[in-house]
Amino acid sequence: MSGFTPFKKHANEFNYIPRYYDPEKEAREQRRAELRGERAEDAEREYRPGQYIRTQSAARAARRAARDEQDRMRVWKMAGAAVLLLLAIYLLYPKLAEVFLRMQRGPAPTETPVAPPAGARGTLDQSGIGEAEWQAQPITVVPNDYTDE
Numbered sequence: 001m002s003g004f005t006p007f008k009k010h011a012n013e014f015n016y017i018p019r020y021y022d023p024e025k026e027a028r029e030q031r032r033a034e035l036r037g038e039r040a041e042d043a044e045r046e047y048r049p050g051q052y053i054r055t056q057s058a059a060r061a062a063r064r065a066a067r068d069e070q071d072r073m074r075v076w077k078m079a080g081a082a083v084l085l086l087l088a089i090y091l092l093y094p095k096l097a098e099v100f101l102r103m104q105r106g107p108a109p110t111e112t113p114v115a116p117p118a119g120a121r122g123t124l125d126q127s128g129i130g131e132a133e134w135q136a137q138p139i140t141v142v143p144n145d146y147t148d149e
Contacts, residue, residue: 111138
């Protein structure tokens with residue numbers, strides 16, 4: 001126990017030289033580490049317990065936040081599209097319905113004016129014409145041009 005003392009100033013040093021040192025293998029491993037995304041300055045630093053767990057956790061949280069933001073934007077876009085669609089339907093439906101109803105009815109019939117009998121011209125006298133003929137007479141619509149003064 002002559003070499004052991006609890007009051008040492010520094011640790012024991014050994015003069016160890018590796019017997020099978022391969023510099024090409026070390027260069028290959030360094031290139032692979034760079035391709036994996038590990039930085040050379042990280043390799044020189046000492047490992048802290050849990051550092052990779054914290055890094056992965058932070059990266060996972062960032063991905064989750066980005067995905068949540070994308071989902072939120074997707075919902076807003078769908079809601080906006082639905083509002084635009086409903087607005088277009090609200091504004092265009094009456095016009096489209098009118099066009100389709102016109103197409104169903106066909107072209108409007110042209111009316112030929114029926115001349116009233118000579119005795120009833122300009123008057124509301126029903127004498128000389130039958131009830132069916134009176135009801136078949138066209139109705140003349142006069143616009144209301146009255147003004148309140």
